[in-house]
Each structure stands twice: as C-alpha cells, then as structure tokens.
Amino acid sequence: xxxxxxxxxxxxxxxxxxxxxxxxxxxxxxxxxxxxxxxxxxxxxxxxxxxxxxxxxxxxxxxxxxxxxxxxxxxxxxxxxxxxxxxxxxxxxxxxxxxxxxxxxxxxxxxxxxxxxxxxxxxxxxxxxxxxxxxxxxxxxxxxxxxxxxxxxxxxxxxxxxxxxxxxxxxxxxxxxxxxxxxxxxxxxxxxxxxxxxxxxxxxxxxxxxxxxxxxxxxxxxxxxxxxxxxxxxxxxxxxxxxxxxxxxxxxxxxxxxxxxxxxxxxxxxxxxxxxxxxxxxxxxxxxxxxxxxxxxxxxxxxxxxxxxxxxxxxxxxxxxxxxxxxxxxxxxxxxxxxx
Numbered sequence: 001x002x003x004x005x006x007x008x009x010x011x012x013x014x015x016x017x018x019x020x021x022x023x024x025x026x027x028x029x030x031x032x033x034x035x036x037x038x039x040x041x042x043x044x045x046x047x048x049x050x051x052x053x054x055x056x057x058x059x060x061x062x063x064x065x066x067x068x069x070x071x072x073x074x075x076x077x078x079x080x081x082x083x084x085x086x087x088x089x090x091x092x093x094x095x096x097x098x099x100x101x102x103x104x105x106x107x108x109x110x111x112x113x114x115x116x117x118x119x120x121x122x123x124x125x126x127x128x129x130x131x132x133x134x135x136x137x138x139x140x141x142x143x144x145x146x147x148x149x150x151x152x153x154x155x156x157x158x159x160x161x162x163x164x165x166x167x168x169x170x171x172x173x174x175x176x177x178x179x180x181x182x183x184x185x186x187x188x189x190x191x192x193x194x195x196x197x198x199x200x201x202x203x204x205x206x207x208x209x210x211x212x213x214x215x216x217x218x219x220x221x222x223x224x225x226x227x228x229x230x231x232x233x234x235x236x237x238x239x240x241x242x243x244x245x246x247x248x249x250x251x252x253x254x255x256x257x258x259x260x261x262x263x264x265x266x267x268x269x270x271x272x273x274x275x276x277x278x279x280x281x282x283x284x285x286x287x288x289x290x291x292x293x294x295x296x297x298x299x300x301x302x303x304x305x306x307x308x309x310x311x312x313x314x315x316x317x318x319x320x321x322x323x324x325x326x327x328x329x330x331x332x333x334x335x336x337x338x339x340x
Contacts, residue, residue, distance in 0.1 A: 007178035013160030036207035063193035070194035080139035260294035
C-alpha cells in the first residue's frame with residue numbers, strides 16, 4: 001500500500017530504471033539461485049533492485065559511483081538511527097520556507113532546469129541543511145538531501161535527465177518535499193558503498209552479485225551532474241547550455257567507453273560469489289551511435305563462460321530513446337552464471 005503523501009525509492013525518473021522489471025528480475029533470481037544470505041548490487045542506480053530483495057534476515061551490499069545515489073541508499077537501506085519526528089518537522093519547515101534572495105541555484109539553474117522561484121527554494125533549503133549539520137547525524141542529512149533531490153526530479157523542466165532542459169514552459173508541479181517511507185525493520189546488516197565497482201569486488205564476498213553496468217556512451221556523471229552538484233554542495237562554476245561544472249565530476253565510467261570489454265573482464269574475474277547475474281539488453285548496434293552497446297554479446301558470453309556455467313533469461317521491454325526512432329524487438333536480458 002502506498003501513501004501519496006510519502007516518498008518511495010521508486011518515485012524517480014532515471015535512465016535504465018529497473019522498476020518495471022522487478023518482478024522479472026526477482027523471479028529469475030529465486031528460480032535460478034534459490035535462497036541467499038547476501039545480495040550485492042554493485043552498479044545500483046536508483047537502488048530499486050537491492051531494495052526489493054532487502055529483508056531482515058539477509059544482507060544487502062549496495063554501491064554506486066554517484067554520490068546522489070549513495071545518499072538515497074543511506075536513506076532507505078541504512079541502519080543508523082534517526083529521529084523520524086525531527087525529519088518530519090524539518091521537511092514541513094522546508095516546504096514553507098521563504099526565499100526572497102537569489103542564491104547559487106537560482107543564479108545558475110533558475111529559468112532553465114527550474115522556475116526561478118523553485119530554484120531559489122532549492123538553494124535555500126540545501127544551504128539550510130548544511131547550516132543545521134550540528135543538529136543532525138549523517139543519515140538524517142542524507143534523508144533530507146534525498147527528499148530534496150526527489151522533489152527536484154518531480155519539478156525539473158526535463159525529460160528525466162540533465163543533459164538538456166525543455167524550451168517550453170514547465171507544466172510540472174512546484175517544488176514540494178515528502179518524508180521518505182523507510183522500513184528499518186529490514187535494514188539490519190546492510191553495507192553501503194560509493195566507489196568504483198571494479199575495486200569494490202576485490203574486497204567483498206556475496207552469495208549473489210548483480211551486475212548492471214552502463215550499456216552505452218552516456219556517462220551518468222554527466223547526465224545527473226545537477227543532482228551531484230546539489231548533493232555535494234561544493235558550488236562549482238558551471239558553463240554551457242547544460243550548465244555543467246567547469247571541473248567535471250571525476251566519476252566517469254570505463255563502461256561507457258571503448259575500454260568497457262576490458263573493464264568487464266577484470267570485474268567478472270575478481271567477483272567472489274556463488275552466482276553472478278548480469279543485466280544487459282540486446283541494443284547492440286540498433287540505435288544512435290551514443291546508444292549502441294559497448295560490449296558485444298560474443299564478448300559477454302566469452303567472459304562469463306570463463307567464470308562458470310551460463311544461462312540466459314529475457315523479457316521484452318520498451319527501450320528509452322531520446323530521438324523518434326523506434327527500437328524493434330528490444331529485450332532486457334539476464335545472464336546467470338553459476339560460478340565454478
């Protein structure tokens with residue numbers, strides 16, 4: 001049951017979002033791998049896959065290179081105690097906050113990604129979160145920033161990413177923050193990371209490791225630069241139509257470059273698990289060059305077969321494209337490796 005007045009982890013627009021594929025993914029995991037004690041999602045994105053498998057009697061290991069995603073995992077999957085009434089009170093205050101002065105957000109993102117009024121409010125709220133840092137712990141700060149980021153996502157004048165903004169007037173609702181719906185009874189043993197997945201796998205063990213690398217040349221650090229900016233709040237100078245930081249975020253992924261096959265081979269070799277589940281669609285060379293897959297099916301199968309016995313499950317799924325081209329026969333696929 002969902003409460004429309006609360007915020008849920010899936011209430012977000014995100015490229016490659018697996019929300020609609022959760023039933024398929026979970027069914028495959030339980031059928032192919034059986035029960036498990038530890039599940040690692042090492043390119044977690046929104047975190048929805050790991051969140052759907054989070055239970056009181058298992059351990060979730062979750063990771064992403066984007067700091068904005070990391071804060072969301074701390075919010076919904078963390079185990080640091082927090083004061084719910086304090087959070088509710090602060091979010092209520094933020095929703096009624098008065099914003100008359102210009103600030104970093106309104107000066108750089110007002111009138112493009114957001115209305116000037118919403119941009120002023122975003123900047124004022126984010127500054128206030130830092131101002132009260134002495135009164136809140138790290139998880140409480142993560143919850144407040146996550147609520148702000150999700151509120152921004154709902155009101156942003158975009159198609160769900162920050163490579164560009166709509167030229168027409170926004171029809172989205174004004175900025176409003178909601179209290180995240182958190183089930184801490186399930187968050188008993190989870191570990192949360194914000195690092196390069198290829199380095200992480202050298203230091204963890206898990207019954208199942210779920211691998212959902214970027215598929216194409218679209219860098220998530222560029223696509224969600226604005227959310228990273230607000231999350232870190234170091235207020236970099238921005239430039240260009242897309243208003244990206246002059247000194248760009250360093251978390252660029254090899255999986256979006258010609259180095260993807262090599263990085264994938266090293267990743268799989270270093271994974272310590274009973275099962276590896278690799279999510280990779282059949283985009284291949286079907287679309288615009290930026291959308292084409294960086295790792296071929298032949299390379300995927302060659303690398304996975306070195307690790308163990310491989311089987312494949314697939315499901316028809318509509319592919320996101322920013323152009324008008326329709327991608328036929330698109331499938332989301334799971335490669336299941338029973339490791340040697």
